[in-house]
Amino acid sequence: DVKVTQSSRYLVKRTGEKVFLECVQDMDHENMFWYRQDPGLGLRLIYFSYDVKMKEKGDIPEGYSVSREKKERFSLILESASTNQTSMYLCASSLHSSEETQYFGPGTRLLVL
């Protein structure tokens, strides 16, 4: 079974703090994704990565950056957290471009005060 893990289930941070959200998958998947989920809006793509050190902006990249130094790990960084980044963050991975099914981690609920 594919396993995608996220470093924290719940996180509380203060405005202006630098925040790191970590995601690890154990199935040698090429693609990794970060989404945020807000009520009534579904999931929206922040960034994705298709290989080590390769990344592409998603639909809402502003205020975020990412890092993929190893194939199994994809980090989402909030350089200076703001209250409008309070949300549920979901990491996902998929095997490669022709295998489309994405497998998700348990999510991180981030509260920025």
Next chain:
Amino acid sequence: AQKITQTQPGMFVQEKEAVTLDCTYDTSDPSYGLFWYKQPSSGEMIFLIYQGSYDQQNATEGRYSLNFQKARKSANLVISASQLGDSAMYFCAMRERGTGRRALTFGSGTRLQVQP
């Protein structure tokens, strides 16, 4: 225009009955994939079922089936014999292959509550 539309914010169903969750999509790409995910209150998104745009038959996975009507651009999820554990948010999603976009585009979700 929204790519994925789920018009039912919430649905109720009695245990053991079947329920249909609606999903319509908008794309001009002839090659795409459609997905349904379940999200229990714990938060994790669980993959349920997949339908490719060129698949001739409707997808089925156990109690889940996808009613794919290509001309109407709809991909409704049918859950047969509902169970209390089916209570969750359900999301329809699409990947348009021709765009090269690897991510999925999600609808806003439907909250299903199964009543005993």
